[in-house]
Amino acid sequence: HFQLIRDLSKEFELSKDPYWSSFDIDWIWSFGSRRICSNVLLNRVSDLKRLSSITNTLEAMEGFSDRELLFTKLSNSIVHGFQLGSHAGPLCEEPLRGVGFVLERIDIDEWDIKKDGSDPHGPFSGQVISAVRDAFRTALTKQSPRLVQAMYKLTLQTTAGVLKKLFTLIEQRGGRVTKESLRGTTQFIIEALLPVHESFGFAKVLRKRTHGLASPQLLFSHWETIVEDPFWEPTTEEELEEFGSSADQSKKNRPRQIIDEIRKRKGLSVEEKLVSVAEKQRTLKR
Numbered sequence: 001h002f003q004l005i006r007d008l009s010k011e012f013e014l015s016k017d018p019y020w021s022s023f024d025i026d027w028i029w030s031f032g033s034r035r036i037c038s039n040v041l042l043n044r045v046s047d048l049k050r051l052s053s054i055t056n057t058l059e060a061m062e063g064f065s066d067r068e069l070l071f072t073k074l075s076n077s078i079v080h081g082f083q084l085g086s087h088a089g090p091l092c093e094e095p096l097r098g099v100g101f102v103l104e105r106i107d108i109d110e111w112d113i114k115k116d117g118s119d120p121h122g123p124f125s126g127q128v129i130s131a132v133r134d135a136f137r138t139a140l141t142k143q144s145p146r147l148v149q150a151m152y153k154l155t156l157q158t159t160a161g162v163l164k165k166l167f168t169l170i171e172q173r174g175g176r177v178t179k180e181s182l183r184g185t186t187q188f189i190i191e192a193l194l195p196v197h198e199s200f201g202f203a204k205v206l207r208k209r210t211h212g213l214a215s216p217q218l219l220f221s222h223w224e225t226i227v228e229d230p231f232w233e234p235t236t237e238e239e240l241e242e243f244g245s246s247a248d249q250s251k252k253n254r255p256r257q258i259i260d261e262i263r264k265r266k267g268l269s270v271e272e273k274l275v276s277v278a279e280k281q282r283t284l285k286r
Contacts, residue, residue, distance in 0.1 A: 004031055008040065029103070030079045032086035039099045041082045045071075045106055071106065077125040078103075081132025089145070090137045091230070092262040097148045097223060101136050146225050147255045150196040153221040156206075157189055158214035165209045166190065173198040174254065193221060197258065230255035 005028055012023030027042040082101060089096045154175065158166060170177060175194035183189055194202065203216050230253060234243040243252075263270045 004037065004040075029075075030082055032079075032083045033095055034083060035087075036095050036097065038097045039086045039101070041079065042100060042102045044102055044104045046104075067108075070108065074108075074125070074128050077128035078132050081129040082136060084129065085133045085136035085140075090141050091145060091147065091259050093266060093268060094262070096140070098225075099140065101139065144229060144231075146227065147230060147258060148223050148225050149258070151221045151224050152194045152196055152199055152218040154192040154194045155190070155217045155219075156214050157183070157187055158210060159186055160188060162210040162213050163188060163190075166206070166214055169202075169206060169209060170194065173202060193224075194218070196220075197261075226255045226258075228253065228255050230259055 005025060008028070009023060009025055012020045015021045015023075027044055028040060029043040030041045031037040032039050032041065085101075086096045086099070088094065089099075154170070156166075167177060170192050173194060175192050175198065177190060177192045179189075179191040181189045199218060206214055206216055232253065234240045260270050
């Protein structure tokens with residue numbers, strides 16, 4: 001993680017925002033999730049010292065207050081909650097990428113066992129893990145999150161006669177051509193980027209439309225953020241006139257469609273318009 005820390009420190013130093021330009025390496029508490037490590041948890045609780053395996057030695061903890069000692073005991077639970085929240089985000093229950101959580105305040109309502117009896121909510125550490133995970137997931141949904149999709153590098157060789165069909169198919173699948181070059185007098189080499197989730201069945205459809213004159217080679221390229229807001233809805237009169245109702249917009253919103261497809265495949269709840277009278281709806285379509 002040392003390289004991650006150095007890279008992060010450099011980015012913060014170059015930031016024009018005073019909040020981040022004053023970055024201290026001691027803010028870094030954890031990277032997550034453990035499998036990806038592209039998210040970071042920062043500790044900016046003003047009255048608490050750095051909590052890490054480096055400083056939490058017996059000697060370093062001698063000057064800790066009762067609040068700091070309690071917080072130190074709970075640090076593993078807080079980090080665990082961060083790891084769980086990073087491992088499964090609120091949109092598709094998929095790992096998060098490129099998200100930073102800043103912890104600025106902690107309020108602890110201690111349970112008095114002698115006075116109130118055993119805690120009905122179970123072990124305190126488990127409560128902290130659940131609370132932190134849910135808090136991070138809720139905080140993320142408040143910040144207009146975006147989907148991050150895996151991209152394939154698509155390479156294929158074909159003739160000029162099927163280029164139009166090829167480009168149309170790539171565009172329909174949400175891809176884009178990045179390079180085209182001519183080999184010899186008739187053969188074109190096409191390079192493009194194609195979302196991984198749009199690649200299923202792509203080769204079969206491509207060969208059918210081009211009569212077998214094009215065969216794709218797919219190689220993982222990178223992760224790419226979809227700029228479009230999956231939860232955007234038209235609100236003003238101008239937007240409603242241009243885009244229609246929110247229900248119509250959700251059908252055209254590709255990131256929202258991807259979210260719904262993934263959630264359906266995983267058996268998760270999906271917000272969608274239900275037909276109150278299915279038979280009537282079917283009759284009207286006829």
